Amino acid sequence: MLKTIHILLVEDNEGDILLTRVALENAAIDFKLSIASDGKEAIDFLSKANGFADREMPDLTLLDINLPKKNGHEVLAFMKKNESLNHIPVVMLTTSSSQNDIDMAYANNASGFITKPSDLSEFLNAVAGTVQYWIDKINHSA
Numbered sequence: 001m002l003k004t005i006h007i008l009l010v011e012d013n014e015g016d017i018l019l020t021r022v023a024l025e026n027a028a029i030d031f032k033l034s035i036a037s038d039g040k041e042a043i044d045f046l047s048k049a050n051g052f053a054d055r056e057m058p059d060l061t062l063l064d065i066n067l068p069k070k071n072g073h074e075v076l077a078f079m080k081k082n083e084s085l086n087h088i089p090v091v092m093l094t095t096s097s098s099q100n101d102i103d104m105a106y107a108n109n110a111s112g113f114i115t116k117p118s119d120l121s122e123f124l125n126a127v128a129g130t131v132q133y134w135i136d137k138i139n140h141s142a
Contacts, residue, residue, distance in 0.1 A: 003030075003059075003138075003139065004030045004031060004032055005029065005030065005031050005032070005059045005060060005131070005134075005135050005138060006031070006032045006034065006056055006057070006058045006059050006060075007024070007031055007032070007033050007034070007058055007059070007060050007061070007062060007131065008034045008035075008036060008042070008045065008046075008058035008060070008061045008062070009033055009034070009035050009036070009061075009062045010035075010036045010037075010038075010039070010041075010042040010061065010062065010063045010064055010067065010072065010075060011035065011036075011037070011062070011064045011067075011093070012037050012038055012064065012066075012067055012068055013064075016064070016093075016116065017035060019120070019123055019124070019127075020033075020062065020093070020127055021033060022124065023123065023124040023125075023126075023127035023128045023131075024127065024128065024131060026124060026128065027128035027131070027132060029128070029131055029132065029135065031131070034055065034058065037068075038067050038068040038069040038070070039067040039068070039069050039070025039071055039072065039074055039075045040069035040070050041069075042061075042063070042067075042070070042075045043070060043075060043078055046078070046079060046082075046085055057084075057085075057088070058088060059088070059089075059134075059138050060088065060089050060090075060091070060131065060134045060135075060138070061079070061088055061089070061090045061091070062091050062093045062127075062131075063075055063076060063090050063091070063092055063093065063094075063110075064092075064093060064094050065092060065094040065096050065101055065105075066094065066095070066096065072092060072094065072105075073101075073104055073105070073108065076090055076092070076105065076108045076109075076110055077108050080108055080109045086109075089111035089112075089134050089137075089138075090109075090110050090111055091110065091111055091112040091113070091114060091130055091134070092105045092110050092112065092113045092114065093114050093116060093127070094113075094114070094115065094116060095115065095116050096115065097115045101113075111134070112130060114126050114127070114130060
């Protein structure tokens with residue numbers, strides 16, 4: 001039996017949160033979604049600090065780059081430098097198509113980089129396909 005995948009979505013745009021949830025539901029993915037609305041909240045969640053002590057660690061993180069308080073690159077670097085977090089796949093999910101952002105994400109060991117398409121069906125397919133890929137990898141390594 002496949003486990004329910006726990007996804008941490010780090011996103012400050014309510015519309016993109018809703019679209020990501022719809023993409024996962026439309027793909028019939030068995031998921032639990034936790035939301036962090038800024039980079040500091042994501043780090044607190046992952047560190048189990050400031051009210052997040054009882055939260056289970058995610059199996060996968062979808063991480064925007066342009067976030068308040070701490071940006072996605074800072075969150076990614078924090079995760080990959082922390083022994084208890086560095087195994088969690090992190091897919092950057094962002095409007096940025098900057099080569100600098102892409103290079104920096106992969107230099108910090110991002111597992112993938114998706115530029116959010118402006119077309120709704122492309123966005124839904126990109127999120128669902130990427131998450132399904134990681135679910136398959138996670139379930140086969142368990």
